[in-house]
Amino acid sequence: MTIRLGRRQFLMGSSALAAAAAAGISPAFAQSALRLIFWGGQARADRTYAVTDLYEAAGNPGLEAEFLSWNDYWPKLATQTAGGTAPDIIQMDYRYIVEYATRNAIAPLDDVIGDLGEFDADQLEGGKVDGQLYGISLGANSVATLVNKAAFEAIGEAVPDNSWTYADLERLGEAFNSAGNGMRAFSDGSGTEPMLDNWLRQRGQALYTADNKLGFTADDMVEWFQMWDGFRQKGYIVDAETQALDTGAPESSMVAMKRAAMMPSNSNQLVIHQSINDDELTISSYPRIAPGVGGGHYRKPSMFFSVGGSTADREAAAAFINFFVTNPEAGAILGVERGIPCNAAVREAITPTLDEQSQIALNFVANLGDLVGALPPSPPAAAGEIDLNLLRVISQEVAFGARSPEDAGKAFVEDATAILARANA
Amino acid sequence: MTVHAADAAPQDAASGTSKWSRAWQSHAPGYLFLLPWFIGFFGLTIGPIISSFYLSFTDFDLLTSPDWVGFANYERMFTNDRTFATSMRVTFTFVLFSVPLKLAFALAIAILLNRGMKGLPLYRAVFYLPSLLGASVAIAILWRQIFAGDGLVNQFLSIFGIVGPSWISNPNYSLWTLIVLSVWQFGSPMIIFLAGLRQIPQDMYEAASLDGASKWRQFWKITLPLLTPVVFFNAIIQTIEAFKSFTPAFIISNGTGSPINSTLFYTLYLYNEAFSYFRMGYASALAWFLLLLIACFTAFSFLTSKYWVHYDD
Numbered sequence A: 001m002t003i004r005l006g007r008r009q010f011l012m013g014s015s016a017l018a019a020a021a022a023a024g025i026s027p028a029f030a031q032s033a034l035r036l037i038f039w040g041g042q043a044r045a046d047r048t049y050a051v052t053d054l055y056e057a058a059g060n061p062g063l064e065a066e067f068l069s070w071n072d073y074w075p076k077l078a079t080q081t082a083g084g085t086a087p088d089i090i091q092m093d094y095r096y097i098v099e100y101a102t103r104n105a106i107a108p109l110d111d112v113i114g115d116l117g118e119f120d121a122d123q124l125e126g127g128k129v130d131g132q133l134y135g136i137s138l139g140a141n142s143v144a145t146l147v148n149k150a151a152f153e154a155i156g157e158a159v160p161d162n163s164w165t166y167a168d169l170e171r172l173g174e175a176f177n178s179a180g181n182g183m184r185a186f187s188d189g190s191g192t193e194p195m196l197d198n199w200l201r202q203r204g205q206a207l208y209t210a211d212n213k214l215g216f217t218a219d220d221m222v223e224w225f226q227m228w229d230g231f232r233q234k235g236y237i238v239d240a241e242t243q244a245l246d247t248g249a250p251e252s253s254m255v256a257m258k259r260a261a262m263m264p265s266n267s268n269q270l271v272i273h274q275s276i277n278d279d280e281l282t283i284s285s286y287p288r289i290a291p292g293v294g295g296g297h298y299r300k301p302s303m304f305f306s307v308g309g310s311t312a313d314r315e316a317a318a319a320f321i322n323f324f325v326t327n328p329e330a331g332a333i334l335g336v337e338r339g340i341p342c343n344a345a346v347r348e349a350i351t352p353t354l355d356e357q358s359q360i361a362l363n364f365v366a367n368l369g370d371l372v373g374a375l376p377p378s379p380p381a382a383a384g385e386i387d388l389n390l391l392r393v394i395s396q397e398v399a400f401g402a403r404s405p406e407d408a409g410k411a412f413v414e415d416a417t418a419i420l421a422r423a424n425a
Numbered sequence B: 001m002t003v004h005a006a007d008a009a010p011q012d013a014a015s016g017t018s019k020w021s022r023a024w025q026s027h028a029p030g031y032l033f034l035l036p037w038f039i040g041f042f043g044l045t046i047g048p049i050i051s052s053f054y055l056s057f058t059d060f061d062l063l064t065s066p067d068w069v070g071f072a073n074y075e076r077m078f079t080n081d082r083t084f085a086t087s088m089r090v091t092f093t094f095v096l097f098s099v100p101l102k103l104a105f106a107l108a109i110a111i112l113l114n115r116g117m118k119g120l121p122l123y124r125a126v127f128y129l130p131s132l133l134g135a136s137v138a139i140a141i142l143w144r145q146i147f148a149g150d151g152l153v154n155q156f157l158s159i160f161g162i163v164g165p166s167w168i169s170n171p172n173y174s175l176w177t178l179i180v181l182s183v184w185q186f187g188s189p190m191i192i193f194l195a196g197l198r199q200i201p202q203d204m205y206e207a208a209s210l211d212g213a214s215k216w217r218q219f220w221k222i223t224l225p226l227l228t229p230v231v232f233f234n235a236i237i238q239t240i241e242a243f244k245s246f247t248p249a250f251i252i253s254n255g256t257g258s259p260i261n262s263t264l265f266y267t268l269y270l271y272n273e274a275f276s277y278f279r280m281g282y283a284s285a286l287a288w289f290l291l292l293l294i295a296c297f298t299a300f301s302f303l304t305s306k307y308w309v310h311y312d313d
Helices: A007-022 A042-057 A070-082 A097-102 A121-126 A149-155 A166-179 A193-202 A218-233 A267-275 A314-326 A328-334 A344-353 A356-366 A383-399 A405-423 B002-011 B015-055 B072-079 B082-113 B120-133 B137-147 B152-159 B174-184 B187-199 B202-210 B215-244 B247-252 B266-276 B280-308
Strands: A003-005 A034-039 A063-068 A089-092 A143-148 A184-186 A260-266 A281-284 A304-308
Touching (some): A034 A042, A034 A070, A034 A314, A042 A267, A042 A328, A166 A218, A193 A218, A193 A260, A193 A383, A218 A405, A267 A356, A281 A356, A304 A314, A314 A328, A314 A344, A328 A344, A383 A405, A383 B266, B082 B174, B082 B187, B082 B215, B082 B266, B120 B137, B137 B152, B137 B174, B137 B247, B202 B215, B215 B280, B266 B280
Parallel strands (some): A034 A063, A184 A260
Antiparallel strands (some): A089 A304, A143 A281
8 A cells, every 4th residue: 555645635644643543543554554755856756656656566565655845854854753753764865864873763774675786886885874784875976067058059158078177167257257148157156065075075185084074174265265256256156146046946046047057966956957947958077176187076875765763674664675776667767866776787777768868967977987086974963054054154154245265264164163073072 | 500509518418529520510511622722732832841941951852862961052052152142133133123113014004094994894804914924935935036136126126227136135135025024914913903093082082183283193192192002912912923933034045044144033043953953952942042032021011011001090
C-alpha cells in the first residue's frame, strides 16, 4: 500500500489518525508500511512515488511517503526526531549528516545495506561519518556555473567552457556592460559558500579542515571580498540591491530574473532552472583562478537516503534504499533529477534514455577532468550557521558598503572561529 | 439551583456528596462542552510553556536529551550575542513605529466612517479586509512584488520621474515596507474605535458647537478623552501583536532576515536558533525573555494608564 500525502491530505489524514488513535484503533498499515520523507518539488515527488509503486508491485512492503520544501523540511524532521517519531527512511543532506549521525538520529548502515553492485567509491565515502556508513548517495553532482546561452548569443560572445577563468569573467563583464541591455555577466557570488570553497581549493586551501577548523586565514578572506568588490564596482556583477532579491528559490534567481547571464549553481539543478526559463540554459565549470589551475571541484553526493535512528526494522528500510539505487527500472524513472546515479549498471542503462538537458548534466559530471580535486571532509557542525548567519550577512554588508572588505575578512574569520569552537567543544 | 442545594444541605446526611453531585450535574454539560478547549489549552499551550521554561535552562538540541546548564543561555544572550542585540533593535523599531501609526490610521478612518455615510457596512467590510488577509503567506509574497525594484510602487513613482530603490531588498528601507504592511492591517483596531465613537453622547458635541468650539477642538477636548479606554485597549493588543509579528518577515526574507539582518525580527531569530541551528534550549530562553518583555510593557501601560485613561465614572 502506497500512500501519497500532499499538505492538505496530510492534515486530514493526521487528524483521522489522531482520532483513530484516540479511539484505540491502530491503523492496519502502521505495522507494515515504511515511512519515507524527502524534500523537493513536484517533479521529484512524481518520480519518487513511481519508484515506491514499482517497489510495492514487486511484492515488497508498502511505503508511506511525504515531501516538503527544503525550508520546511528541516524543522519538521528535527521536530519529529525530537518527538521520537522520525520516519524510517530520511533524505539527508551533506551539511546535516554529521549532526544527525553523531547524535544517533540516523543509524549506521554497514551491516544492513547489502550488495550495492559497482557503486562509486567516492560517493560511498561521502556518506561515511567516523568510518561508518550513514547515508547512501542518491546521485553525484558538482557545483557548476549556470549559463543563459541565449544571452551570450545576443551579445555575440562564446559561452564559457570548462577552461574559463576569473579573468574571463572580467572580460565578459565588460562585454555585457558595453552591450548595455541591463544584464550583468555574473550574479554576486561573494556570499555563495560553494564558490568560496571552490576558490580556496584551487589555491590549495580548504573551507574546513578535518579537525573542524577553518582552512584559511583572514588575509585570504580579505582578498576574496576585495575581488568581488572590484567586480561590483566595475559592474561585472549585479548590484547589492538586486542580489538581495534572491531568496534562494529558483524563480527568484538572478538568471531567472534576467539580471545576470551566469550564476553559481549545481549540475543537477540545470533541469529545474530550465523548467522555469524560456531562454536556453547550459552549465560549465566555476571559473578557474588562473588558466590550467584545477582541483576546485569535486563529485559531491547531492543527497542521501539514511535510516532513522529509532527505526524498528532497519533491514526493511535498508532494502528499499538498496532497491532505489541499484534497480535499473527505478533508475530509469529517477533519471538524473537527484544527480548522476552512482551504480554503474544503472548509469549505463539509463544514459540512452535521457533528454538533452539531463545529458548535459551527466556529461558535465563525467568530464570534469583536471577540475576535480580530493573529496573534502564532511562539514563540521555549525557549518550551516556560518553559511546562513555569517557569510551571507557579512557579504551583504560589504556589498551595501556598510563594511570594508578588509574589516569584513577579519570579522568573518574571527566570528566563524568562535562559532566552530562553541559547536565543536 | 444554588438555593436548592443550600436548602438540601442540612437535611441530607450525605450532604457533601449530594451537593457535589448536584453541582456537578448542573455544570457537567458545560465542562463537557469546554473539554476540547481544556485539552487544547493544557496540552498545547500550558504544557509546552512550562516545558520550554525548563528547556531554557538546558542545552537541548532536539536530537539528544537535554542537559542542565543553569543560567548559561540567559548569560550568553546579554553578554555574548550580537545577533540578539540586532534582532532586539529591529523588533523595537518595528513596535515603536508600527503601533502608533496603525492606531492613528485606524482612528482617522473610524472617524471618517462615523459620520453616517451611505453604504457604511460595505466600507467597514472593505477596510477590515486587510486584517483578515494581512498575516497570510499570499499577502507577504504580494508585498515582495509591490516593493521590488520594478514593482508597483516604483512604477507609480516613475510617472513623476522618480527612480525608487528596491525597497524590499535595501537595508535602509526593508523594515519600513514591513511597517507599512502592518499599518495597512488597521481593520480590527478601526472596528473597535468605531464602536467606541458610537458610545460618545451626541449632546456633548451639540453643546460644544453652541459654545463655538471648532471641530478640531472638539476632537481634542471631547472625542479623544472619552475614547482613551479604547485607545488603551487597542494600544496594548497591538503592541503585543507587534512584538510577536513573525509571518511577513519570515516569508519576505525567506527566513533569513535579509538584507543584512535588517528584517531579522526577534521572533525570526528565535525560530532560526531553534530550527536552523538546533539550539532549542537557547531559543526557549529567548522566548521566555520575550514573554517577560511583553509582560513588562503591558504592566507599564497599566501603571501609567491612570494618568491618561479617563473612565466614565
